[in-house]
Amino acid sequence: MEALITVLPGDGIGPEVAAAGRAVLERIAERHGHRFKFSEQLIGGAAIDAIGEPLPDGTVASCKDSNAVLLGAVGGPKWSDPNAPVRPEQGLLGLRSVLGVFANLRPVTVYPELAAASPIRAEILEGVDIVVVRELTGGIYFGEKSRDEFSASDICKYHTHEIERIVRVAAQLASGRRGKVCSVDKANVLETSRLWREVTDRLMAAEFPGIELETLLVDAAAMHLLSRPADFDVMVTENMFGDILTDEASMLAGSLGMLPSASLGETRRGLFEPIHGSAPDIAGKGIANPCGTIASVAMLLRHSFGLAEEADAVEQAIARVIADGCRTADIATADGQTLSTSEMTAAIIGKLG
Numbered sequence: 139m140e141a142l143i144t145v146l147p148g149d150g151i152g153p154e155v156a157a158a159g160r161a162v163l164e165r166i167a168e169r170h171g172h173r174f175k176f177s178e179q180l181i182g183g184a185a186i187d188a189i190g191e192p193l194p195d196g197t198v199a200s201c202k203d204s205n206a207v208l209l210g211a212v213g214g215p216k217w218s219d220p221n222a223p224v225r226p227e228q229g230l231l232g233l234r235s236v237l238g239v240f241a242n243l244r245p246v247t248v249y250p251e252l253a254a255a256s257p258i259r260a261e262i263l264e265g266v267d268i269v270v271v272r273e274l275t276g277g278i279y280f281g282e283k284s285r286d287e288f289s290a291s292d293i294c295k296y297h298t299h300e301i302e303r304i305v306r307v308a309a310q311l312a313s314g315r316r317g318k319v320c321s322v323d324k325a326n327v328l329e330t331s332r333l334w335r336e337v338t339d340r341l342m343a344a345e346f347p348g349i350e351l352e353t354l355l356v357d358a359a360a361m362h363l364l365s366r367p368a369d370f371d372v373m374v375t376e377n378m379f380g381d382i383l384t385d386e387a388s389m390l391a392g393s394l395g396m397l398p399s400a401s402l403g404e405t406r407r408g409l410f411e412p413i414h415g416s417a418p419d420i421a422g423k424g425i426a427n428p429c430g431t432i433a434s435v436a437m438l439l440r441h442s443f444g445l446a447e448e449a450d451a452v453e454q455a456i457a458r459v460i461a462d463g464c465r466t467a468d469i470a471t472a473d474g475q476t477l478s479t480s481e482m483t484a485a486i487i488g489k490l491g
């Protein structure tokens with residue numbers, strides 16, 4: 139197939155991991171006879187430095203013209219002055235909004251060989267295979283904000299249709315997996331959560347009677363995610379709860395650097411990125427773990443291009459290098475040798491043949 143992919147390296151370790159993702163895509167194209175064209179564009183702090191805004195028009199145009207978008211990460215201390223007129227994160231929030239990608243899929247896969255890298259006991263991690271489906275373009279991150287000298291507010295708002303479409307994504311995903319959805323809210327306190335629960339209960343009963351529905355309050359969910367993670371199949375929740383729970387879930391996998399994400403809307407074009415940030419503490423050192431970005435490339439191949447075989451090949455390549463004992467610093471054992479970002483990427487590409 140022929141496809142155009144916009145690559146947005148961003149800030150910090152973003153360019154290092156995005157280069158790894160691109161290298162994997164180039165090898166997949168070569169091995170499987172596809173023609174992938176790449177358009178590299180600015181976003182975040184790098185765009186603020188270059189032209190004074192975090193989401194240039196040229197970036198938006200390129201993303202809209204593309205079949206898929208691969209992003210590294212944005213942000214960092216250089217641009218974190220709270221009084222700054224523009225911030226890198228506005229670039230990412232704006233991009234998600236203009237692309238209409240309302241569903242953020244975050245799979246949490248635990249490689250048995252990495253159990254020691256997780257702070258959770260190995261027996262609790264056995265069989266963990268979760269996809270968190272996070273609502274991405276609504277809720278408190280996008281609501282009206284206000285600020286005066288002594289107070290501030292952020293409005294959290296959800297419409298019925300925003301809840302329905304994200305719950306449908308979760309239920310459809312569960313029907314191809316273990317058939318279980320856990321909806322997470324805070325219905326004992328928040329009005330938006332009471333609407334979330336009503337809509338979810340109604341939609342699941344009407345459209346997905348064969349899917350098992352569990353409902354948890356977010357505080358309990360945070361606890362159950364660590365005490366019985368293997369029980370969960372698909373978890374669905376609103377924007378902010380999903381943001382927090384997925385970082386927590388990353389500890390099951392051993393490192394933030396392992397986990398991918400896909401942000402999808404009504405069309406096949408998606409935005410694919412690792413769940414981690416720009417990691418300023420390790421930026422420029424060449425030691426970032428590229429696995430989360432490379433696993434995001436697998437999601438890109440599957441969801442935007444329908445290339446399931448190629449996606450499986452990438453995921454198996456990651457699993458095989460982990461099984462071989464290849465480790466970046468974030469998942470290393472005390473006595474083990476560690477690989478740089480480019481060495482780990484080369485090892486994964488080597489498994490693609």
Ligand code: NAD
Pocket residue numbers: 151155210211212213214215218227230394395396411413414415416417418419420425426427428430468
């Ligand atoms: P972070 O995810 O950047 O880093 C948290 C910790 O995890 C750090 O110790 C870091 O070194 C480590 N880490 C993250 N990714 C890694 C990888 N691939 N390999 C090895 N170690 C890795 O979170 P933070 O420090 O809270 O945020 C740093 C900046 O990133 C902030 O400006 C924040 O706003 C931004 N951020 C951006 C995104 C995004 O672009 N999607 C997401 C989260 C945070």
